Amino acid sequence: MSLLSLPRSLFSHSLSSPSHAITSRRNRCFSCSLSVSKTSNATSLAILWFKQDLRLDDHPGLLQASKFPALLPLYVFDHRILSRYNDEKLELVLYALEDLRKSLKKQGSNLMIRFGNAENVIKELVIEVKAADVFAEVEVEYHLREIMDVVEETLERMASFDRNPGIVLWQTPFYDIKNLKVLPASYDEFEKLQLTVTPPLLPPRLPSAEMELDWGLLPTLDNLKKFVNESPSKWNESWALLKEMSSETILQKQLSKSGKVSLNNSNFKHTKRKRLDKSVFVTQKQNVVGGGTNSVLNALAAYLRYLEGTTRDDWQEVHEKLRTAEIRDGASFFALFGPALCLGIISRRRVYHESIKYEKERNAGFLSPFGYSTATVSASADTVCSMEWYWLLLLRSQLSDGGAFPIRIWRWNGHLIQYTVVGNRGPAVLLVHGFGAFLEHFRDNISSISNDGNRVWAVTVLGFGKSEKPNVVYTELMWAELVRDFIIEVVREPVHLMGNSIGGYFVALVAYFWPALAQSVVLINSAGDIIPAYASPQFTKVRATSGATWLGARLLLFSLRLSLGSIVKSCYPNKTERVDDWLINEMLRASYDPGVLVVLESIFSFNLSLALNYLLEGFKGKVLIIQGMKDPITDSKSKVAMIKEHCPGVVIRELDSGHCPHDEKPEEVNSIICQWILTIESRVFSQACS
Secondary structure: OOOOOOOHHHOOOOOOOOOOEEEEOOOOEEEEOOOOHHHOOOOOEEEEEEOOOOOOOOOHHHHHHOOOOEEEEEEEEOHHHHOOOOHHHHHHHHHHHHHHHHHHHHOOOOOEEEEOOHHHHHHHHHHHHOOOEEEEEOOOOHHHHHHHHHHHHHHHOOOOOOOOOEEEEEEOOOEOOOOHHHOOOOHHHHHHOOOOEOOOOOOOOOOOOOOOOOOOOOOOHHHHHHHHHOOOOOOOHHHHHHHHOOHHHHHHHHHHHHOOOOOOHHHOOOOOOOOOOOOOOOOOOOOOOOOOHHHHHHHHHHHHOHHHOOOOHHHHHHHHHHHHHOOOOOOHHHHHHHHHHHOOOOOHHHHHHHHHHHHHHHOOOOOOOOOOOOHHHHHHHHHHHHHHHHHHHHHHHHHOOOOOOOEEEEEEOOEEEEEEEEOOOOOEEEEEOOOOOOHHHHOOOHHHHHHOOOEEEEEEOOOOOOOOOOOOOOOHHHHHHHHHHHHHHHHOOOEEEEEEOHHHHHHHHHHHHOHHHEEEEEEEOOOOOOOOOOOOOOOOOOOOOOHHHHHHHHHHHHHHHHHHHHHHHHOOOOOHHHOOHHHHHHHHHHHOOOOHHHHHHHHHHOOOOOOHHHHHHHHOOOEEEEEEOOOOOOOHHHHHHHHHHHOOOOEEEEEOOOOOHHHHOHHHHHHHHHHHHHHHHHHHHHHHHO
8 A cells, every 4th residue: 555645755665663664555565654744734634543453552553643633543343354253352352442442532532433344434534534644554364455455445546635545554563674575584594683672652642532523332242243243244154153163062972972981071161250340351251361451461460470479369360261271381371362462452562571571570670591480471472472473474475476376364263374365266176285384385286276267275274384383282173173264264165175194184074074165075195094993983182292292392393304305205206306495495494483393292192083984974075085106104005995995985096106196296186186176066067957
């Protein structure tokens, strides 16, 4: 988006100064603004469009917009944004907006509430109040960037002003980076820059809102849910129910029916305690921190001081929730504060500042070179630094136009996920990579399958490639639910599901648990065993971590970095030249990302006890298995024989290739897949016509 409100002399191809980052969206470059007051006259007004920045504290956009003689803060209940939120997040939005409005009123301002498409609302307001500029935060998620593009185009078409109002983009710079385009792609190289975290900003003094306007009322939660559910952007009711059906819940029901030992019941029963008067757990589920910025800061203070103990009821509640959420070391921070961070109720920079401030208080003003003195400081500081790295990395991918595929970003459970889509007509196809890979592993499949008349999506699942690697417990069920949600939220229609290696197992799980999402299944050298006479699920949820898994992950990472090239080449027995420098370098790059050791620990707790033949039988749809017969990881001959014996109706294609036939012999695999899709779609069409 162009900086129509700023003189040309005020911007260049660099990231802005720490206090106020403004960016030109159309040119995908960053610019520096010294002041916006030079462009405003005595009667000009700015609109500040709040989206996922629901705070006054540490808000560079607010600082810049406050330099205008008049300011109109705005929040738009846009169904295209809200349809991605679950009920608990909608609750958090309402609590945050209520606090935001109170804080603005204390400064003589107010918060305007509107419902509708953002571009229409903003256009009407610009005309009504004769606004000079609209301030909005830079976004990395694709659906938000799309909305902002539409807003920009709408404003550009307005011809009723001497100068069209423009969108001024801002961001909260964690580091003082001068040029995002030269950001190191590898985290180890980034760390060598030894960048310091910039200090957070205090709320500025705001111009008064002396305007006779209809500021609007905040809706109730029930009315807001009704608004979202009636919107055209919301998926249909049956799919909404699928999203609410977790794999663990389905297994629990099946185990109960069969009389087997149930999954860990503590994960299915939630005992509610009486809500405290000053509780920071404001939602009905009482699982996450919410309210306004001061409420979240209070919870953060309690979290950081966990070791000190407390007599305060509200802090004791935070400590109790911390213990429950600490499913692995440090995981409790994002579990409790993640939604508030994603909604911008508190900034990442503020969290880091408060964490380091407390650490210095504990250590007479010093920071130890050997690490933090408490696990809570480590969890909070490390989490926001990791979040910032991935945000920068993925924003950088949005600025680059040189890739083979258009890169888009989707947020899942608060984490940023990279994906692509190619093609605008035909059946929907979703490609899921294997362990250690990423969407670009389908580099020679995506366009070819698309060119045959299909729309092809490929996703880099959580923990791999350039997608985030948060501190969570990684399981095959978690990854399957990610694929499920991607189909529901992004693709929005049933797909031909295709997966390689462990990605094939994820695909099989999705088809089994939520068969309505799959038109067909294609497994390419899939993980998972064929177990004869497997009649009912035998599964345990327990994923214990230990010193052995901690050590094993580190030894595995060291070994992989030393011998990655030879390991990958063994999976390409006929065409080792396909294992080029690009492929190895991308895998090595990801191995240095923050959080990669947590992902590797999951290898030691994988549970593939749900037999592949059981999953495919439960799907009851069409299944194609493409098996490279020279796979060094599994005995392909035995596996194919078992599939033929125990998976009736499954189509098998044996190839003279290794573990990754889609990349070793892409032309052959693409031809098989395209013919498969054509056959399935022809049958569907014939059935529809009969």
